[in-house]
Amino acid sequence: MTTDVPTVRWGIVATGMISSWFVEDILLPEWPHKSANHIIQAIGSSSLDKCKKFANDFVTPTKPKVQPSLYGSYQEVYDDKDVDCVYIGTPHSFHKQNCLDAIKAGKNVLCEKPFTMNADEAEEVFAAAKEKGVFIMEAVWTRFFPAMQAVQKLLHEDQKIGRIIRMYCDFGLDIDIASLPDSSRYKDPALGAGSLLDIGIYSLTWGLVTLAGAVGDKAEEPEVSSTQTLSHGVDTSSSVILKYPSTGRQGICTSTTDFNRGGVSFARIEGSKGHIVVHGGTAASPSKIEFFPKEEGAKPDVWEFEKPGRGFYWEADAVAHDLKAGKVEDERMPWKETLRMMEIMDGVRKRGGAKFPVDKW
Ligand SMILES: NC(=O)C1=CN([C@@H]2O[C@H](COP(=O)(O)OP(=O)(O)OC[C@H]3O[C@@H](n4cnc5c(N)ncnc54)[C@H](OP(=O)(O)O)[C@@H]3O)[C@@H](O)[C@H]2O)C=CC1
Numbered sequence: 001m002t003t004d005v006p007t008v009r010w011g012i013v014a015t016g017m018i019s020s021w022f023v024e025d026i027l028l029p030e031w032p033h034k035s036a037n038h039i040i041q042a043i044g045s046s047s048l049d050k051c052k053k054f055a056n057d058f059v060t061p062t063k064p065k066v067q068p069s070l071y072g073s074y075q076e077v078y079d080d081k082d083v084d085c086v087y088i089g090t091p092h093s094f095h096k097q098n099c100l101d102a103i104k105a106g107k108n109v110l111c112e113k114p115f116t117m118n119a120d121e122a123e124e125v126f127a128a129a130k131e132k133g134v135f136i137m138e139a140v141w142t143r144f145f146p147a148m149q150a151v152q153k154l155l156h157e158d159q160k161i162g163r164i165i166r167m168y169c170d171f172g173l174d175i176d177i178a179s180l181p182d183s184s185r186y187k188d189p190a191l192g193a194g195s196l197l198d199i200g201i202y203s204l205t206w207g208l209v210t211l212a213g214a215v216g217d218k219a220e221e222p223e224v225s226s227t228q229t230l231s232h233g234v235d236t237s238s239s240v241i242l243k244y245p246s247t248g249r250q251g252i253c254t255s256t257t258d259f260n261r262g263g264v265s266f267a268r269i270e271g272s273k274g275h276i277v278v279h280g281g282t283a284a285s286p287s288k289i290e291f292f293p294k295e296e297g298a299k300p301d302v303w304e305f306e307k308p309g310r311g312f313y314w315e316a317d318a319v320a321h322d323l324k325a326g327k328v329e330d331e332r333m334p335w336k337e338t339l340r341m342m343e344i345m346d347g348v349r350k351r352g353g354a355k356f357p358v359d360k361w
C-alpha cells in the first residue's frame with residue numbers, strides 16, 4: 001500500500017461485542033484490497049474501567065503507534081479534537097441520541113445497524129448531519145464485501161442470469177432468549193429487540209441490492225407485504241415479500257432468532273439464463289458465489305473470497321475515502337437507502353403478525 005492512502009482516527013463509542021469486532025478488524029495489518037489506515041484514537045464507555053479493559057483486550061496487543069485516549073463517557077469522545085470519525089456501537093434505541101450528540105460536536109459518524117429505531121428518527125439524524133455538514137453512514141458492512149460487489153456486478157452489469165425474476169434470502173440465529181437477562185438487547189423491546197431490526201435487515205439488504213439494480217434516489221421503491229411471529233412483544237420470526245412494480249421481480253426476505261441452519265447458502269437469485277447462490281457464515285458475511293447456467297449439465301462458475309478476521313475493514317476503508325473526498329454520504333450506502341430500509345421495516349412492524357403464547361419464554 002502506498003503512503004498517500006487516507007488515515008482515519010476513530011473514536012469508539014461503547015465497549016460491547018460489536019465494538020470489539022470492529023476494532024479487532026480495523027487493527028489487522030492487512031486485508032484484501034486494503035486501501036486505508038485506521039487508528040483507534042479514543043474510546044468512550046459508560047465506565048472507565050470497562051474502557052480500560054476494552055483497550056487492554058483489543059488495542060494494546062496490536063502494539064499501536066498511538067495510544068487511545070480512554071474516557072468514562074461518550075461525550076468526551078465527541079469532544080476529542082483528534083477524533084475524525086465516531087463509531088457508534090450501542091444498542092439500537094440509543095443510536096439516534098448518540099448520533100445527534102456526535103453531530104452536535106461536529107463529528108463524522110459511522111453508526112451501527114439498524115441506523116435508528118424508525119424512519120422518523122433517521123430523518124432527524126440526517127437533517128442534523130446535513131445542517132452541520134458532517135459525514136454519516138449506517139454501518140451495513142455487508143454492502144462493502146467484495147463478494148457483495150461481485151454479486152451486484154454479475155447481476156446488473158454482466159447480466160449473468162439474464163432477466164432477474166426472483167430471489168430469496170434468510171438469516172437465522174438460534175438464540176435462547178429465555179436464558180438471557182431481561183436487560184439483554186435481544187430481549188428488551190426498549191432496546192430494539194427483535195429479529196427484523198437485528199438480522200432481518202440483512203435479508204432485506206440482499207433483496208434491495210439484487211432486485212433494484214441501483215441504490216438511493218436511483219432505486220425503485222418496492223411494494224412490501226409481510227408477517228411476523230411475536231413473543232413478549234418481540235418478533236422472533238419475520239417474513240417480508242418485496243415486489244418491484246416495473247419489472248415484476250419478487251423477493252422473499254426472512255429472519256428468525258429461533259433456528260440456525262449453520263454456515264450454508266443463504267441467498268438464491270433466479271433469472272432467465274440461470275441462477276446465483278450466495279454462501280457465507282451468515283447473510284451478513286458473504287464468502288462464496290456460484291453461478292448455475294440454465295443449460296442442463298452446464299458446470300457452475302464458482303468465486304471464493306478470502307478475508308482475515310470478520311470483514312468490517314471494508315466499510316471502514318469506504319468511510320476513509322469518503323472523508324478524504326469531503327463527502328457527507330457514501331455512494332454505496334447513501335442516506336436514502338437507510339431511509340428506504342427504515343420505512344420498509346416500519347411497515348413490517350406496523351403490520352405485525354401472529355402472537356406466540358406468552359409462556360414461550
Ligand atoms: N454489524 C454487525 O455485524 C453487528 C452489529 N451489531 C449492532 O451493534 C449494536 C450493539 O450490539 P452489541 O455490541 O451486540 O451489544 P452489546 O450489548 O454487546 O453492547 C452494547 C454496548 O452499548 C453500551 N450501552 C449503553 N447503554 C446500554 C444499555 N442500556 N444496555 C446495554 N448496553 C448499553 C454498553 O457499552 P458501555 O458500557 O461501554 O458504554 C454496551 O456494552 C446493535 O445496534 C446491533 O444491531 C451487533 C452485532 C453485530
Ligand SMILES: O=C1OC[C@@H](O)[C@H](O)[C@H]1O
Nearest residue numbers: 018113173198199282284
Ligand atoms: O448484525 C448482527 O450480525 C451478527 C449477529 O450475531 C448479531 O445479532 C447482529 O446484530
